[in-house]
Amino acid sequence: MYQYDTYDQAMVDARVEEFRDQVRRRLAGHITEDQFKPLRLMNGLYLQLHAYMLRVAVPYGTLSGAQMRMLGDIADKYDRGYGHFTTRQNIQYNWIKLEDAPDILADLASVEMHAIQTSGNCIRNTTSDQYAGAAADEVVDPRPYAELIRQWSTFHPEFSFLPRKFKMAVIASDTDRAAMRLHDIGIQIVRNAAGEIGAAFYVGGGMGRTPMIAPCINAFVPIDQMITYAEACLRVYNRHGRRDNKYKARIKILVHELGKDEYTRQVEAEFAHLLTQNIEPPLAELERIKGFFADPAFEVGAPDVLDRSDPDFALWVDNNCLPHKQPGYIAVTISLKPVGGIPGDATGEQIRVMADLATRYSFDELRVTHAQNIVLPHVRKADLYALWQVLDANGLSTPNLDQIGDIIACPGLDYCSLANARSIPIAQKISQRFQGREQEIGELKLKISGCINACGHHHAGHIGILGVDRKGTENYQLLLGGCEGADTSLGQITGPGFDEDGIVDAVQRATDFYLSNKQDGERFLDTYRRLGMAPFKEAIYG
Amino acid sequence: MKILTGNDLKTGAVTWWDGVQWSLHVEDAVDVGDHAETILARESAARRVNAAYAIDATRDEQGVRPAHIKERIRALGPTVRPDLTLKPADPDAGNWVI
Numbered sequence: 001m002y003q004y005d006t007y008d009q010a011m012v013d014a015r016v017e018e019f020r021d022q023v024r025r026r027l028a029g030h031i032t033e034d035q036f037k038p039l040r041l042m043n044g045l046y047l048q049l050h051a052y053m054l055r056v057a058v059p060y061g062t063l064s065g066a067q068m069r070m071l072g073d074i075a076d077k078y079d080r081g082y083g084h085f086t087t088r089q090n091i092q093y094n095w096i097k098l099e100d101a102p103d104i105l106a107d108l109a110s111v112e113m114h115a116i117q118t119s120g121n122c123i124r125n126t127t128s129d130q131y132a133g134a135a136a137d138e139v140v141d142p143r144p145y146a147e148l149i150r151q152w153s154t155f156h157p158e159f160s161f162l163p164r165k166f167k168m169a170v171i172a173s174d175t176d177r178a179a180m181r182l183h184d185i186g187i188q189i190v191r192n193a194a195g196e197i198g199a200a201f202y203v204g205g206g207m208g209r210t211p212m213i214a215p216c217i218n219a220f221v222p223i224d225q226m227i228t229y230a231e232a233c234l235r236v237y238n239r240h241g242r243r244d245n246k247y248k249a250r251i252k253i254l255v256h257e258l259g260k261d262e263y264t265r266q267v268e269a270e271f272a273h274l275l276t277q278n279i280e281p282p283l284a285e286l287e288r289i290k291g292f293f294a295d296p297a298f299e300v301g302a303p304d305v306l307d308r309s310d311p312d313f314a315l316w317v318d319n320n321c322l323p324h325k326q327p328g329y330i331a332v333t334i335s336l337k338p339v340g341g342i343p344g345d346a347t348g349e350q351i352r353v354m355a356d357l358a359t360r361y362s363f364d365e366l367r368v369t370h371a372q373n374i375v376l377p378h379v380r381k382a383d384l385y386a387l388w389q390v391l392d393a394n395g396l397s398t399p400n401l402d403q404i405g406d407i408i409a410c411p412g413l414d415y416c417s418l419a420n421a422r423s424i425p426i427a428q429k430i431s432q433r434f435q436g437r438e439q440e441i442g443e444l445k446l447k448i449s450g451c452i453n454a455c456g457h458h459h460a461g462h463i464g465i466l467g468v469d470r471k472g473t474e475n476y477q478l479l480l481g482g483c484e485g486a487d488t489s490l491g492q493i494t495g496p497g498f499d500e501d502g503i504v505d506a507v508q509r510a511t512d513f514y515l516s517n518k519q520d521g522e523r524f525l526d527t528y529r530r531l532g533m534a535p536f537k538e539a540i541y542g
Numbered sequence: 543m544k545i546l547t548g549n550d551l552k553t554g555a556v557t558w559w560d561g562v563q564w565s566l567h568v569e570d571a572v573d574v575g576d577h578a579e580t581i582l583a584r585e586s587a588a589r590r591v592n593a594a595y596a597i598d599a600t601r602d603e604q605g606v607r608p609a610h611i612k613e614r615i616r617a618l619g620p621t622v623r624p625d626l627t628l629k630p631a632d633p634d635a636g637n638w639v640i
Contacts, residue, residue: 027552029589047593049616051554080626095626097553342622413612414620422615424622472610 020102044115060128061089065359072351123153142172163241164249179484204255207454232271296363302328344372412450419450421467421474460484476503513539543573548594568617569605
């Protein structure tokens, strides 16, 4: 994985000291909260419902064992013993003291991490496929391209005050595991008929109050022009994106209002101009970065069989493990969704356990997924049972990947100052209600947001739930038919909302209807797409 | 009644104006009537509170109860982690929020 050079480290260290001075001045009363707020937000420090919240960047979701271990130590040393992994492959701490924040950032910097650009109207952490470098279906490892984007977008002076926040995702396979088309810019690394590598640009996607699927505006940008093209996309947005109304300031609104063709025309014109300016990083830099993402030293001839005699282990393998490109290896997803648990939360001890397992069994590497789980990307099949036993002993062996209990949920009104309703209790009740029925129901991606900002990706859930404030009372809308993969679609609202218990009953009626009407091999989403909303609505509302 | 709430500058902890200083406990909150702006300006300037504002609340036999669920969650703590609330030993504490 990528390692900081002296410039990276110097920039991050300088930022820590700069923020330490800003905090000192705030605590001494030399600057007001209005002056301080944008400074702390630039360093990922929010003021949430109960305390300060620190959001730490995990570039493209990739972590080393030492970095993961530090995240666990921070949870215990500065927070209340846990952290929350987010849908943007980051981690958040909910109980941070302002006076501790500079020390936390210094600890993070010691393992090449930071919280820069995890807030504000800038280019946020670039996300990617959690199986990058392990998946058999990828054209190339997308992470070097994500890293190049990280370097380009960090402290980019022209894009530090965009009309609104800006999120990018990079994938390199047709199986979209990063919700790529629901980002401001989604990039798919592709290979053309001549065997050349390029970037397909999808621009203007997003969730929030106006969900949109990004259209492809250029199916093949030569890879040695990718940054220049991204710069052109951002320049047009920065020039024309609305700054008068924050609800219409995202690039998706600009692309929609201009129209894809006109937006593309302007981007291409800007791109042609920028090509004359030679702003593209030299290919040698991309090659240098690629060197950090070379395959680990896989054991050639590693045993390619598993002893499945332990039924609990076999169930977990079937549900949580993905075939690896290297014979004898497998990619493991650790579910952070125990039945009745809080999606995405892990204790400091659990975080350290996962770090140690990565060091011992996965070439010291972990990934955070946008579904709020953790991946050990490169595990020898011969080591899998021993690894599973450690997970099982630490409450980390829930076999429910992509099933109804593997719920994405935002922090909701239990933690978030923007939320209108609680998300986590709904997730807990649903996972408890369906305990033991996950295998029967099969793949069903359920996603819950506590407000219209859609951090819980409810638009993209096979079943989505949106919490709203109805005259001071929590109310939950139900959506069906969303999907974030290669066949991205947006969920549709079924009808009137429900109270806390009613929404769980409604989910059960929807899944019962699916089980009664599915055809062979159909997932919930397939049955919904075949039958449409009407019969599901009839089943839900009677 | 109108009560005042904010966060402690150093810790970020939720606090409530008790007429003299800022308390961690909503039951200590007092009705500030028409004096909210004056108190908030004075206390914010002195850095005794951060990001403070006035909210509606009621007082009944159980004490002071903010009108909105968001403020009740702020007053107690996350409903999904009773061990981290101000009343970890009270099994009914979460009911007060809802």
